[in-house]
Amino acid sequence: xxxxxxxxxxxxxxxxxxAVIALFVxxxxxxxxxxxxxxxxxxxDGLTDDGQPLPPSERFWFGTDRLGRDQLARVLYGGGVSLLxxxxxxxxxxxxxxxxxVTAGYVKGRIGAAIMxxxxxxxxxxxxxxxxxxxxxxxxxxxxxxxxxxLVSWVQVARVVYxxxxxxxxxxxxxxxxxxxASPTRILFRHLIPHLMPTVLVYGTLGIATTVLFEATLSFxxxxxxxxxxxxxxxxxxxQSYYLTAPWLVFIPGAAILIxxxxxxxxxxxxxxxxxxxxxxxx
Amino acid sequence: xxxxxxxxxVTSAFILLxxxxxxxxxxxxxxxxxxxxxxxxxxxxxxxxxxxxxxGLHRPLPVQYADYVVRLAQGDFGRSFAxxxxxxELIWSRLPATLLxxxxxxxxxxxxxxxxxxxAASRRGRRSDKAVMTLSFxxxxxxxxxxxxxxxxxxxxxxxxxxxxxxxxxxxxILPAITLGIAGGGWYSRMMRSSMVDVLRQDYIRTARAxxxxxxxxxxxxxxxNAILPIIAMIGLDxxxxxxxxxxxxxxxxxxxxxxxxxxxxxxxxxxxIMGVTVVAAAFIILxxxxxxxxxxxxxxxxxxx
Numbered sequence: 367x368x369x370x371x372x373x374x375x376x377x378x379x380x381x382x383x384x385a386v387i388a389l390f391v392x393x394x395x396x397x398x399x400x401x402x403x404x405x406x407x408x409x410x411d412g413l414t415d416d417g418q419p420l421p422p423s424e425r426f427w428f429g430t431d432r433l434g435r436d437q438l439a440r441v442l443y444g445g446g447v448s449l450l451x452x453x454x455x456x457x458x459x460x461x462x463x464x465x466x467x468v469t470a471g472y473v474k475g476r477i478g479a480a481i482m483x484x485x486x487x488x489x490x491x492x493x494x495x496x497x498x499x500x501x502x503x504x505x506x507x508x509x510x511x512x513x514x515x516x517l518v519s520w521v522q523v524a525r526v527v528y529x530x531x532x533x534x535x536x537x538x539x540x541x542x543x544x545x546x547x548a549s550p551t552r553i554l555f556r557h558l559i560p561h562l563m564p565t566v567l568v569y570g571t572l573g574i575a576t577t578v579l580f581e582a583t584l585s586f587x588x589x590x591x592x593x594x595x596x597x598x599x600x601x602x603x604x605x606q607s608y609y610l611t612a613p614w615l616v617f618i619p620g621a622a623i624l625i626x627x628x629x630x631x632x633x634x635x636x637x638x639x640x641x642x643x644x645x646x647x648x649x
Numbered sequence: 650x651x652x653x654x655x656x657x658x659v660t661s662a663f664i665l666l667x668x669x670x671x672x673x674x675x676x677x678x679x680x681x682x683x684x685x686x687x688x689x690x691x692x693x694x695x696x697x698x699x700x701x702x703x704x705g706l707h708r709p710l711p712v713q714y715a716d717y718v719v720r721l722a723q724g725d726f727g728r729s730f731a732x733x734x735x736x737x738e739l740i741w742s743r744l745p746a747t748l749l750x751x752x753x754x755x756x757x758x759x760x761x762x763x764x765x766x767x768x769a770a771s772r773r774g775r776r777s778d779k780a781v782m783t784l785s786f787x788x789x790x791x792x793x794x795x796x797x798x799x800x801x802x803x804x805x806x807x808x809x810x811x812x813x814x815x816x817x818x819x820x821x822x823i824l825p826a827i828t829l830g831i832a833g834g835g836w837y838s839r840m841m842r843s844s845m846v847d848v849l850r851q852d853y854i855r856t857a858r859a860x861x862x863x864x865x866x867x868x869x870x871x872x873x874x875n876a877i878l879p880i881i882a883m884i885g886l887d888x889x890x891x892x893x894x895x896x897x898x899x900x901x902x903x904x905x906x907x908x909x910x911x912x913x914x915x916x917x918x919x920x921x922x923i924m925g926v927t928v929v930a931a932a933f934i935i936l937x938x939x940x941x942x943x944x945x946x947x948x949x950x951x952x953x954x955x
Contacts, residue, residue: 379779379783486660486664487664487667487668487671489889489934489938490664490665490667490668490889490931490934490935490938491668491671491927491931491934492889492892492893492927492930492931492934493889493893494892494893494894494896495892495893495896495911495923495926495927495930496671496927498896498911498915498923499675499915499923499924499927500675500678502915502918502923503675503678503918503920504678575789575790579790579792582792582794583792583793583794583897586792586794586897587896587897587900587912587915588915588916589915599792602794602795602798606794606798606901609798609801609802610802610806613802616795616798617795617798617799620792620794620795620798620799621795623792623795624787624790624791624792624795627789627790627791627792628786628787628790631786631789631790632783632786635786
């Protein structure tokens with residue numbers, strides 16, 4: 367663990383990514399304390415005389431939205447929703463992908479083939495279209511949104527884990543375990559899965575960048591979490607028709623999404639390099 | 650080669666069949682009953698039964714599925730709930746715009762990604778290399794609707810160099826193509842860099858350098874020829890990313906393609922259109938993957954197909 371951290375620390379971009387993640391998670395957790403106002407309170411004087419949102423000011427740092435609500439409070443609370451869905455969805459996706467991939471790679475035979483054909487099928491689906499279609503039909507809650515995103519994003523994890531399992535299964539220590547009479551389940555959980563942990567860890571981080579973007583896109587298309595729950599994507603969806611007159615309503619949550627995805631990408635990339643010593647000299 | 654092609658075509662057909670099975674199952678997830686929707690609130694059980702028979706919903710599920718596939722094969726995608734028109738016609742009339750946009754996006758991502766990757770590889774390990782690689786993650790991490798709205802704000806509204814969305818001229822294509830291609834540009838710059846780094850380590854490059862060939866010529870002539878091949882082979886795989894992206898990009902820019910059609914159908918919960926677009930998009934993705942597999946041995950004879 368200490369060695370991993372030493373290798374990770376050398377990559378400044380990755381450390382910056384990790385710091386941003388920590389900061390955003392903290393800000394989302396402390397939203398009730400940090401937010402200056404209630405995110406759903408509509409200020410009587412929160413709009414201009416002709417009903418336009420207020421630009422950023424000393425009172426409303428990020429301005430107000432089309433209903434006269436404080437944008438800063440909504441960005442803080444929305445961050446919690448976006449991050450929670452991103453982390454949950456990616457957790458599910460990595461779980462499904464790892465279990466299916468390791469099973470297909472180790473059990474082989476008919477079950478393995480069936481699983482891999484199924485991943486081929488999922489690869490042919492436009493992930494976003496399928497996700498949109500599912501979310502549109504299901505009228506989603508926070509949990510359902512996370513599940514829908516997971517259902518269309520586990521495929522890549524499954525394929526990577528599958529290839530790695532194939533290589534691992536040929537190794538001597540697996541052969542030895544089998545010779546000692548270990549059951550397939552024991553080999554799977556005690557010997558194979560621990561060796562897959564680096565991959566799982568990398569996808570557990572990198573994948574969040576994708577799922578956060580996915581959630582934002584679902585919300586932007588109008589099939590994400592339902593009001594009044596704010597999520598960054600939903601905030602942009604609500605105010606997209608104001609983007610010329612009140613651009614801060616689009617660009618502040620937009621920047622938040624970009625910075626979050628970027629942070630997870632940088633941290634995940636750094637983690638991958640730190641976990642894979644063969645890659646270290648090549649950078 | 651021919652047996653491989655035949656094998657791949659058969660697999661592709663099966664995958665497409667699987668896709669139709671999933672879209673077919675999706676219709677049963679809809680909470681609203683289509684029969685009740687058509688019959689109206691004050692309908693009798695008799696009239697509902699009549700409609701059910703007209704729609705063929707009284708038959709066993711496998712028969713309904715077979716019927717659905719046969720219709721699809723004939724190009725019959727059913728009728729839109731909201732627009733009361735033929736879904737197949739709607740999709741076909743909008744497909745050219747989407748394909749044009751995707752073509753533009755391929756040009757955009759290559760124009761962004763390749764030079765950035767080549768430059769980073771030629772300055773490997775230096776600060777500029779690190780900067781380009783970090784920047785490539787910005788391209789990958791940017792939500793398309795934010796990129797699209799930002800480009801519109803700066804280049805169409807503020808500078809007024811380009812039109813505020815719409816369709817028709819080359820000028821209309823530029824911003825949507827960049828928006829759709831920017832993530833791909835990020836990935837391509839990373840792949841181009843690592844491909845180039847691998848090539849530049851080979852003996853024939855050392856020979857070229859030893860001969861006294863100037864460095865820019867080594868990179869752009871000797872290196873690029875080999876480094877670019879695996880990248881070109883990947884273009885077919887982009888179709889999947891594009892097919893997802895067009896929904897957002899086309900609706901932001903008012904581009905009249907199947908993505909915009911999908912957007913409208915989502916807001917109206919028009920299931921036949923959603924299903925139709927999904928099937929057509931999947932068909933294009935399968936075609937793109939097939940193309941990528943077939944192109945690989947053509948450009949690199951060392952790879953043999955089985």
